[in-house]
Amino acid sequence: MSVEVVRRIVLLRHAKADWPDVADHDRPLAERGRQDALLAGRRLAGTGVTPELTLCSTAVRARDTWKLCASELPRRPRTTYESRLYEATPGEVIAVLNEVDDAVTDLLVVGHNPTLHALADLLAGTSDGDTRARLHATGFPTAAQAVLTLTGGWKSLEPGAARLVTFWTPHD
Template structure:
């Protein structure tokens, strides 16, 4: 990465988990999201964004979401599973991003809330109709509404 080609950071909230009695970290993807998660990979592939690195939560649903997204990419990024992502907040996620080597161009960060929403909120702005307003209106859902 150079100043001529700045790093692009793609924030992806993992797909929704099944309701279960398992510990939150171990809950698997909901069946519907096993079908929906590849859409994110196809969108990335179609956008021309080819992540060099995927920073992924160790939560089961995060690992499963990464696998489904990566299967749709023309080039599978190197993946680092990060325990801190599971319950991270804005400051912790920003710290993790800054720890990534400058050799990494595009970075995919795949985790859950509150970290993903807070990180997307931070640079989004405050004017009505802007990204922040749209995210707050939608609640930053794990998938598109049907």
């Protein structure tokens, strides 16, 4: 009999972006966003979750958030910049996650709203304490992160298959 592996997914929304006269995909981080991305990295480092793989949207604000966040981690995980995460629906993100190799137990996804909020809510069949209530009360603000766990392989990830264990925002 094999033991089911517990996997963790960290959903990280990009930090606060600036609004210069550029295409949406090319928007950079605002000063507050740069500070919050560093806070998000410190928070992630403090949780003990050590992602083996990061899937990051190709949008400039997501890539810059990840670079700053990763600078606070004890080791930088392998990173894939994934164009399918930009303007994705929750179902499209789940399809990307279903492709992750089962050798990965801790995964970080850097993306956008409203997708990440909807995804966290959709995946969470259960939650710890008041995490789901907090998620609903605050939405999924910039630089926020949710940690979900699931048992089984990435191909088995589907709505309701995970547990929302923590939800954090940089201005809690």
